[in-house]
Amino acid sequence: MTVVVDISHRLGDLALDVRFRSAGRLTALFGPSGSGKTTLINVIAGLIRPEKGRIEADGRVLVDTDAGLFVQKHKRRIGMVFQDARLFPHMSVASNLRYGRWFTPTAERYADIDAVVDLLGIGPLLDRRPAKLSGGEKQRVAIGRALLASPRLLLMDEPLASLDEARKAEILPYIERLRDETKIPIVYVSHSVSEVARLASDIVVLAQGKVAACGPTGAIMQRLDLLPAEERGEGGAVLDTAVLRHDEVFGMTVLGSAAGEIRVPHLATPVGAPVRIRIRARDVMIATEQPTSLSALNILPGTIVAIAPGQGPTVEIGIDCNGATVLARITEQSRQTLKLRLGRKVYAVIKTVSFDPANMSAGLPVEADG
Amino acid sequence: MNWLLDLTPDEWNAVRLSIKVATVAMIASLPPGILIALVLARGQFWGKTLLNGLVHLPLILPPVVIGYLLLLSFGRRGPAGAFLAEHFGIVFSFRWTGAALACAVMGFPLMVRAIRLSIEAVDGRIEAAAGTLGANPLWVFGTITLPLILPGLITGAILSFAKAMGEFGATITFVSNIPNETQTLPSAIYTFTQVPGGDAGALRLTLISIVISMAALVASEVLARRVGKRMDIE
Secondary structure (H helix, E strand, O other): OOEEEEEEEEEOOEEEEEEEEEOOOEEEEEOOOOOOHHHHHHHHHOOOOOOEEEEEEOOEEEEEHHHOEEOOHHHOOEEEEOOOOOOOOOOOHHHHHHHHHHOOOHHHOOOOHHHHHHHHOOHHHOOOOHHHOOHHHHHHHHHHHHHOOOOOEEEEEOOOOOOOHHHHHHHHHHHHHHHHHOOOOEEEEEOOHHHHHHHOOEEEEEEOOEEEEEEEHHHHHOOHHHOOHHHHHHOEEEEEEEEEEEEOOOOEEEEEEOOEEEEEEOOOOOOOOEEEEEEEHHHEEEEOOOOOOOOOOEEEEEEEEEEEEOOOOEEEEEEEEOOEEEEEEEEHHHHHHHOOOOOOEEEEEEOHHHOOHHHEEEOOOOOOOO | OHHHHOOOHHHHHHHHHHHHHHHHHHHHHHHHHHHHHHHHHHOOOOOHHHHHHHHHHHHHOOHHHHHHHHHHHHOOOOHHHHHHHHHHOOOOOOOHHHHHHHHHHHHHHHHHHHHHHHHHHOOHHHHHHHHHOOOOHHHHHHHHHHHHOHHHHHHHHHHHHHHHHHOOHHHHHHHOOOOOOOOOHHHHHHHHHHOOOOHHHHHHHHHHHHHHHHHHHHHHHHHHHHHHHHHOOO
């Protein structure tokens, strides 16, 4: 399943000029507000007609302005989850969920209501009215409603943006299950580094209506310069690891990664299961020789492969640890004191306690079918 | 109390006729009322102000003028009247159907206003969401828009009904005041006031028309509230 977008559209001050192709399981459209993410996803959904361009999903041409082709939104079979849920206020949750089913040709209905209700944990809500739901519950029902129309592609427009941290934490695992347990490709709009790093298989970075970068999550997250200033502190390397073993004595979990073993606070994930971690650049220290008498448990040997100026007095240093790149943000003063330069062998030091639920999540399973 | 319900057959007929005329006028104006309200609320086209003005004319013009215009156009010799009589056998002049037409026209602006306001209150983003789920515009209207504007529809319908119960000027100008055919409650009251000793009859019918109008208003209140509660819109 591939999504191909190549459009130009002007909306107010924003000149959207976007071209990308993604075959990812969850493609994140990432960028600051005003970068055109929401306009772009509305164009894909068919809610906005682009002035010029072409959109293709799963080999089916949805828009081709040169050929005068524009498939109406109700004929696209593209599910959409809006930031504000947009449930039908005059229907029960069950009727909301069943709505899209009516309009799906029988032969193309693959979504099973019981399975979806189970996946999203909304069984107890079925008889309620949308007005009686919490924000998080509304959003789960909205996801279910979109899924039950058996879409070919699922679009999610900042589905967590209007929720508080607790509600976000409640929904994120469901989106992970959605990504891992269903075959529907997802395009996910977000301005949050932690959400994108956690969920995305691929990232399209938008800035002022243009594509600033596009590629697999691991590669894009290396580019701290792509992050908006206020999110830069959240930036860092994203590594896909697997649980090696649990250390019951000290209550820790040991993850295996290309860079070596990484000890994190205890996870309930079974041995062998994939775990994605985000190592914030600001949490990484650099040592020029193997440190001893240090409390930090994770010491990864590597080679400096990149040095880039950061914000203010900082520099951002990329360390290749056996194929996996770890990013460190240190001061320019430290860099000069330690005489750090490209090619130098160093040790990246990461405290176990710098890992928390916000930067560890269920990893993407290894692709079996490509 | 007895003298109140002790109506002559002619008076009973006036009551029955009024209710019939008002009900038919209300039901017949609903489809065009919804359509015009939809066009005015959502449409962007040249001449929208003109259409809006046209719809509101009956509110501004003296009823006699509307009645006379109806007579000119829908009377036996009027272009519309002649056409309908010839092709569909529908005759308005001096029939109760003409009274219903006059009432419908007079109540139309009230109905359109109420429906238009409720359509404007519907969140277009919810309709867009229904579209992404596969519903074509007609289905969206039937399953989302229509249920959401139900309170406005009820209000508009009742306003049209109440207006029809009280319509006098346009009706009497268009279809005259024929007992058992076009003599609605207001016409009957008017007739009573024109003859000596008609005071008791006029009062009886006046009270009856107050009761009917109040009942209609209360019924609409209750209905609209029940619908609103069922929808539970925040």
